[in-house]
Amino acid sequence: MSEMLISTNVVTAGSALSVPRRRKRSLAHSKWPVLILFLPPALLLFTVLVILPMGEAGWYSFYNWNGYGSPTQWIGLRNYQLIFRNGAFTQALINNGLIVVVSVCVQIPLALWLASMVASRIKGALFFRLIFFLPYVLADVAAGMIWRFVYDGDFGLVAGISHFLGVEAPFWLADRDMAMYAILGVVVWKYFGFHMMLFIAGLQSIDKSVLEAADIDGATGFQKFRLVTLPLLGSTVRLSVFFGVVGSLQLFDMIMPLTGGGPSNSTQTMVTFLYNFGVTRMQIGFGSAVGVVLFVLCVTLAFSYKRVFMRHD
Amino acid sequence: MSINITKTVSVSTAALALMGGFMTAGTAAADSVIRWMHVEQVPSTIALWTQIAKEFEAKHPGVKIELQFLENQAFKAKLPTLLQSKDAPAMYYTWGGGVLQAQSVTGALRPIDATLDADGAVWRKSINPSAVEGLSFDGKVWAAPSKSGLVSFYYNKELFQKAGIDASKIGTWDDFLATVKTLKQAGITPIAGGGRDKWPLHFYWSYLAMREAGQKGFADAKAGQNDGFAAPAFAKAGEDLAALGKLEPFQNGYLGATWNDALAAFGDGRAAMILSFENTPATQATNSTTRKGLADDNIGRFPFPVVKGGPGVITDSFGGLNGWAVTKNAPPETEEFLRYMGSLDVQKQLAKETQIMPVTKGASEAISRPLLKEVAEALAKETWHQNFLDQDLGPNVGAIVNDVSTEIVSGGEKPADAAQQIEDAYSLERK
Numbered sequence: 001m002s003e004m005l006i007s008t009n010v011v012t013a014g015s016a017l018s019v020p021r022r023r024k025r026s027l028a029h030s031k032w033p034v035l036i037l038f039l040p041p042a043l044l045l046f047t048v049l050v051i052l053p054m055g056e057a058g059w060y061s062f063y064n065w066n067g068y069g070s071p072t073q074w075i076g077l078r079n080y081q082l083i084f085r086n087g088a089f090t091q092a093l094i095n096n097g098l099i100v101v102v103s104v105c106v107q108i109p110l111a112l113w114l115a116s117m118v119a120s121r122i123k124g125a126l127f128f129r130l131i132f133f134l135p136y137v138l139a140d141v142a143a144g145m146i147w148r149f150v151y152d153g154d155f156g157l158v159a160g161i162s163h164f165l166g167v168e169a170p171f172w173l174a175d176r177d178m179a180m181y182a183i184l185g186v187v188v189w190k191y192f193g194f195h196m197m198l199f200i201a202g203l204q205s206i207d208k209s210v211l212e213a214a215d216i217d218g219a220t221g222f223q224k225f226r227l228v229t230l231p232l233l234g235s236t237v238r239l240s241v242f243f244g245v246v247g248s249l250q251l252f253d254m255i256m257p258l259t260g261g262g263p264s265n266s267t268q269t270m271v272t273f274l275y276n277f278g279v280t281r282m283q284i285g286f287g288s289a290v291g292v293v294l295f296v297l298c299v300t301l302a303f304s305y306k307r308v309f310m311r312h313d
Numbered sequence: 314m315s316i317n318i319t320k321t322v323s324v325s326t327a328a329l330a331l332m333g334g335f336m337t338a339g340t341a342a343a344d345s346v347i348r349w350m351h352v353e354q355v356p357s358t359i360a361l362w363t364q365i366a367k368e369f370e371a372k373h374p375g376v377k378i379e380l381q382f383l384e385n386q387a388f389k390a391k392l393p394t395l396l397q398s399k400d401a402p403a404m405y406y407t408w409g410g411g412v413l414q415a416q417s418v419t420g421a422l423r424p425i426d427a428t429l430d431a432d433g434a435v436w437r438k439s440i441n442p443s444a445v446e447g448l449s450f451d452g453k454v455w456a457a458p459s460k461s462g463l464v465s466f467y468y469n470k471e472l473f474q475k476a477g478i479d480a481s482k483i484g485t486w487d488d489f490l491a492t493v494k495t496l497k498q499a500g501i502t503p504i505a506g507g508g509r510d511k512w513p514l515h516f517y518w519s520y521l522a523m524r525e526a527g528q529k530g531f532a533d534a535k536a537g538q539n540d541g542f543a544a545p546a547f548a549k550a551g552e553d554l555a556a557l558g559k560l561e562p563f564q565n566g567y568l569g570a571t572w573n574d575a576l577a578a579f580g581d582g583r584a585a586m587i588l589s590f591e592n593t594p595a596t597q598a599t600n601s602t603t604r605k606g607l608a609d610d611n612i613g614r615f616p617f618p619v620v621k622g623g624p625g626v627i628t629d630s631f632g633g634l635n636g637w638a639v640t641k642n643a644p645p646e647t648e649e650f651l652r653y654m655g656s657l658d659v660q661k662q663l664a665k666e667t668q669i670m671p672v673t674k675g676a677s678e679a680i681s682r683p684l685l686k687e688v689a690e691a692l693a694k695e696t697w698h699q700n701f702l703d704q705d706l707g708p709n710v711g712a713i714v715n716d717v718s719t720e721i722v723s724g725g726e727k728p729a730d731a732a733q734q735i736e737d738a739y740s741l742e743r744k
Contacts, residue, residue: 032740064741066393066709067393067394068393068396068397068415068416068418068419069397069418069419069420070423076391153565153566154566154574155420168565169565171566171568171569173566173569174508174509174566174567174568174569174570175568175569176568176725179569252391259509259569260509262508262509262511262569262719263508263509263566263568263569263719263723264568264719264720264723264725277711277712279390280389280390280708280712281708281709281712282393282412282415282708282709283709284393
């Protein structure tokens with residue numbers, strides 16, 4: 001029976017090879033009904049929910065419009081000029097850059113280090129994985145509110161520690177020079193667990209025999225990590241950095257409860273800037289222009305990153 | 314077969330038409346639904362409103378009133394889209410000012426003049442003129458006034474006594490600055506401030522601008538005369554504020570503190586003063602760590618001081634003015650209901666039970682709490698009522714006023730630059 005099956009398969013494969021043209025035509029022929037049946041819903045959804053709003057934002061960005069009635073006051077590129085002249089936007093760009101740098105240089109190495117410790121089947125590994133992953137499970141807003149209490153200089157954890165040490169409690173979130181670093185701390189705390197999980201999955205898919213071979217060759221622990229594990233984890237690291245960068249550009253809902261972008265706009269990101277200067281001020285045209293800038297930046301970054309670093313993944 | 318189809322179609326059409334007819338008839342006769350959108354969170358207030366609505370329904374058969382709640386921030390974000398849709402409420406809460414004006418020019422609203430002036434303008438005559446004026450643009454009244462408010466200084470009597478300060482002697486801004494210094498010397502935090510929300514600090518700049526520029530100067534600035542908001546009086550207001558900021562009068566970390574944090578600092582007795590709304594005696598208690606706050610007899614009030622040489626007088630007051638705006642397609646009974654809400658008896662009841670500052674003449678008699686009574690008396694004597702600038706100048710310029718007030722007081726921006734920034738933004742709003 002099985003022999004027969006195999007032979008039939010071989011025959012089919014052979015005939016397919018021998019008549020590629022006919023096969024192609026019939027395939028092309030049979031594609032259309034499927035396309036017609038399955039494409040419209042997805043295309044419609046994508047158009048209505050993605051393409052149209054994007055186009056609308058692009059259109060609104062040329063108007064001075066407060067959201068009431070329809071936009072009538074065409075002002076050309078003025079909104080874009082205003083964005084790049086706005087000190088708070090420059091600060092937001094710098095902050096977004098800072099978040100990217102911290103997530104690539106601090107968060108990902110930390111996640112990798114912890115992952116290499118809890119990926120193996122040692123006692124308690126599962127427990128620690130869960131603990132490290134917990135912050136990521138929390139909603140961003142909830143995490144922001146928790147840390148607002150932690151950082152509070154009157155009643156928070158920081159206040160408690162300061163009183164215990166007998167020093168005056170600092171108010172980091174109220175300090176122009178410190179607030180952004182306080183936020184970066186929360187960002188690392190919140191997302192390292194996610195990257196750690198990615199790395200654990202990556203580490204577990206590495207063939208044990210390669211590491212054993214390295215052991216036999218007399219490689220040290222660090223050599224094994226640098227020369228075997230890291231290269232084999234390459235695609236996971238690249239993916240992790242990609243998520244880190246895109247996530248950093250979109251950072252919003254954790255900042256709002258923490259500082260709302262203040263004090264003195266020192267903790268704005270591009271999205272909080274869009275919300276604070278576009279939505280709450282009813283400057284829909286201006287806000288749309290910020291949205292367009294953000295979109296262009298994200299798309300450029302995402303595509304060029306995929307092009308350059310993730311070509312082979 | 315074809316006959317059958319035609320028959321079926323005609324029968325169903327007739328049925329549909331009948332149903333439609335019944336439905337329309339039903340709507341016309343029984344249900345005029347007034348959808349009332351608000352942002353009120355206090356359960357007792359909502360209960361009283363519901364009761365008032367029920368009373369109105371009983372007197373007007375066929376009218377139904379539905380209360381709809383939206384959270385403040387969500388309400389503000391949703392309103393532009395809502396007003397342009399078929400789901401627009403019949404009436405909704407408004408803070409007046411530039412936002413209401415922006416809404417009025419879109420054609421989404423219906424002015425209430427006709428009902429105000431009906432029957433010999435009884436309704437119009439019953440309301441304080443400043444309230445009606447405050448909600449009027451282009452010669453029409455765009456919302457029915459519902460309550461008024463007054464921002465003034467509240468102080469902790471005990472702490473003032475400890476520092477040896479007599480609040481009744483604070484008449485000018487210099488006196489006030491001296492008070493701050495005395496409090497600091499006594500080791501007391503002088504003022505509770507909510508710098509994270511920014512608008513609590515805009516009270517200072519606004520009041521100082523009112524004192525330095527006066528009512529006429531303010532009107533001129535809005536009209537763009539004499540350099541508008543870049544006029545020297547507004548830069549001077551900023552300098553006065555910067556002088557206060559230099560004394561570091563606020564609690565530690567005030568730039569990260571919300572309004573509720575500030576109320577808590579005052580209610581806990583951690584700061585001696587707060588520049589705040591008329592409802593402070595109640596809100597300082599609910600926000601304090603003990604939930605009890607300061608006792609009423611430990612709280613004193615004084616009006617925002619005047620500046621030497623400035624045209625502004627002590628009775629020029631700054632505070633909220635709220636109303637109910639009526640949308641274009643609202644049922645005709647909406648105005649009638651608002652008139653009922655504004656009637657003396659209902660306003661008295663509201664003033665007594667929800668502690669608002671009523672806008673109907675004579676209704677403030679119902680206020681019994683001394684601290685509130687004092688405000689009502691001050692409002693009765695006011696010479697000018699300026700609405701909050703973050704409402705009055707529209708959301709964009711208003712937000713800039715909030716920004717620069719916070720920056721000036723924390724030493725981040727020069728007063729003259731701040732005034733220029735406001736003028737630059739407001740110049741785009743003048744048509």
